[in-house]
Amino acid sequence: MPLDEFDLIKKYFDVGTISNTNVVLGPGDDCAILAPLEGQEICLSTDTMNEDIHFLSSLSGSAIASRVVAANLSDLAAMGADPYACLLAVTLNEVNENWLDQFSDTIFSILKRYSCPLIGGNVSKGPKLSITMTVLGSIPSGKAIVRSGARTGDAIYVTGSLGDAKMGLEMLRSGKELDYLVSRFCYPTPRIKEGKALRELASSMIDVSDGLLADLGHLCSASNLGAELDIKSLPISSYLKEEVGEELAYRFALSDSDDYELCFTIPKMLEDEMKRRDWSSLAPFTKIGTMIPGNNIKVLSEDRSIIEIEQLGYKHF
Amino acid sequence: MPLDEFDLIKKYFDVGTISNTNVVLGPGDDCAILAPLEGQEICLSTDTMNEDIHFLSSLSGSAIASRVVAANLSDLAAMGADPYACLLAVTLNEVNENWLDQFSDTIFSILKRYSCPLIGGNVSKGPKLSITMTVLGSIPSGKAIVRSGARTGDAIYVTGSLGDAKMGLEMLRSGKELDYLVSRFCYPTPRIKEGKALRELASSMIDVSDGLLADLGHLCSASNLGAELDIKSLPISSYLKEEVGEELAYRFALSDSDDYELCFTIPKMLEDEMKRRDWSSLAPFTKIGTMIPGNNIKVLSEDRSIIEIEQLGYKHF
Structure with a gap:
């Protein structure tokens, strides 16, 4: 039986929590929940990467994952912010488990390096691969570099x-x-x-x-x-x-x-x-x-x- | 000259701030910035809608906008949360200004009703229309309904x-x-x-x-x-x-x-x-x-x- 969207999320996008005490509730409910951060403001950004536009179809799952995470974390870096959490919406044309393995391994290995838990997401079907990541960062109030x-x-x-x-x-x-x-x-x-x-x-x-x-x-x-x-x-x-x-x-x-x-x-x-x-x-x-x-x-x-x-x-x- | 992505964002997705004292910095920088909410946790959810999968190509910009916002706010409702802010990533195949007018008017009129400012986003090109919204809600700590x-x-x-x-x-x-x-x-x-x-x-x-x-x-x-x-x-x-x-x-x-x-x-x-x-x-x-x-x-x-x-x-x- 082919994997449905819920199986896909479980298998590839919910693989072990990146330890972070800010996460009150991780993926799997209607929303994720984050704890408040005293004295900190929250920086937010969202970025989409589309097949054939932002990357060649032939690019490996690992390179695509790296570019998506880097593009998003880079927006936090540009404010002087610390990664806090992120969400990932993936549109797939087909389920290619080898590709998903690579993509998901890379996403999690980079996010782990930055202690940035993936707290929610969405998997849907579409004509081409498209990935939208939303990142949240924390910064002491008033200290963001605009x-x-x-x-x-x-x-x-x-x-x-x-x-x-x-x-x-x-x-x-x-x-x-x-x-x-x-x-x-x-x-x-x-x-x-x-x-x-x-x-x-x-x-x-x-x-x-x-x-x-x-x-x-x-x-x-x-x-x-x-x-x-x-x-x-x-x-x-x-x-x-x-x-x-x-x-x-x-x-x-x-x-x-x-x-x-x-x-x-x-x-x-x-x-x-x-x-x-x-x-x-x-x-x-x-x-x-x-x-x-x-x-x-x-x-x-x-x-x-x-x-x-x-x-x-x-x-x- | 056709509108580029920055013009599009300015014209359709940055049209007047929905008054909200939580927004320290709205769209236009690398990140938006939200003020901390004392005693409140943050609920987050992201949802994608794709042309031909989630809606017919013939559906009006206004109906698509309504469904996207409702699907996202509904996830906040399901936790008992109050809308706090949102981000919107839109992938377009072409620039149709009539469609964009309708879509953007509806997005902002609904968001205004819920005092939910659009604080950031992304416009990119792709094979079909695809919309990913990320919503944030606030809820008194420990009160979310899971x-x-x-x-x-x-x-x-x-x-x-x-x-x-x-x-x-x-x-x-x-x-x-x-x-x-x-x-x-x-x-x-x-x-x-x-x-x-x-x-x-x-x-x-x-x-x-x-x-x-x-x-x-x-x-x-x-x-x-x-x-x-x-x-x-x-x-x-x-x-x-x-x-x-x-x-x-x-x-x-x-x-x-x-x-x-x-x-x-x-x-x-x-x-x-x-x-x-x-x-x-x-x-x-x-x-x-x-x-x-x-x-x-x-x-x-x-x-x-x-x-x-x-x-x-x-x-x-």
Whole structure:
């Protein structure tokens, strides 16, 4: 007898509770129940990934799971929040138990790493695979790092390196399998630790999910400011530089690469503090520019001439 | 120029905040932020509706919106919770502004009625329309009404009437337009007020979204009990009885009708209290049976002989 939706949930999405004292009631009732968090606010975000749009049909269950969880946790990271709990709605076209095994194993292994219990969900049938995750994070009241807090003169930083995921996707499309750049696309790391470490330091923050120019553009527009970027300061991995050369690497770093790095601003008066602290256990922070008046992002070459770059960033419609 | 996802969100899904002091930060950042609720637990549920599976492609934007919100709020009602906030992830195949207008107007008008702000969401492209809503509710700590609390001898009740939605759907399929039964399918009422009123009275509760037998079955299995139903006591609307006759009406009431009514149990010692209270502002409560030992649901005729009924209820796979 084929598995029905209730069997599927039991077998693949209710496999052992991730120990978390905040969960009063886990999956299986009309609602899950979470305990109140004294002195904490709750951050929430939801993100959908669709077959053929957000990922190739051929992508493994494990890579899809990694990308879905990372995209969602990355939104918590971008507020400086701690993962608290999540819900998962999966639309399947057919029941492929091998795929489900892989997908579910990966989901739970990542969620466990972040002590983020899956407290509820939904399994339904549809024309193509579609996954919507909703994440909740906790943050001490008033401490969330929003997009609108940047001020003129604030330094702009990013975590890790940029552009890798875009190249990884292109390599995957042309049939390449395991490789550092492919793994940056398939298994992104949500920058939760980094986001938390930036509480009380960053004046604004966003995650890079649609490309640096597009996402920094959102931060600028929320802060009513412009930005100036030094192209040579963009953090490019040696792998990317080797694969495509310097010029294309910078282009990838600016355009629609969903690296799930954090882009944040630091007030001038806290820049010394940034240098003083020991960040060695975290992904590197690189200063890439400065917030300026206006509403444009200027990308400057070494001699400070403006480089013309079409505003790139993934758009659905 | 066609609307991109950010324009779509701005135009259709960020239209005026529903006033709610719990919302620290609404849509537009990486996450929304909710204030902590002292002494309250948070109930959460997520539900997906897919074109061609959960609704006909021809169903109006307004009816789809009503069904999505009702299905989600109904899960809060089934815990006795108050709506607190929600998130909405919409996958569209194309941008149809008329449809979006209708859909969004209806979503916001219902959410306003329940003081439930939409605090975040996602718009993406996919092969067919798919909508995933995540709802949060609040409930005083320890007061949620779960499925597992029923005891032998507890009386089983339902709100409103059963079977209407199934007939409504059949009438819609055969081309009928406006009618009471069709409206019961298209515009279900989540029983929020009723759920809240049953706090400290009901020992267990579930909403009827897959049919009475299926959902009462979930409640029985969570409570490790069986149930005995008196078929003649099932609340059937006069419209349904008139349309299909008594026998088929009972069958519809038991089978896969998603009426979004509540099914709940009342301990023997509280039955007098049930009779004493003034419920006149709520949907009617009807006693339909009793919880018994075992793990089966017996449906009894007037002469208390067992009626054989295949276990019905919608299953996806």
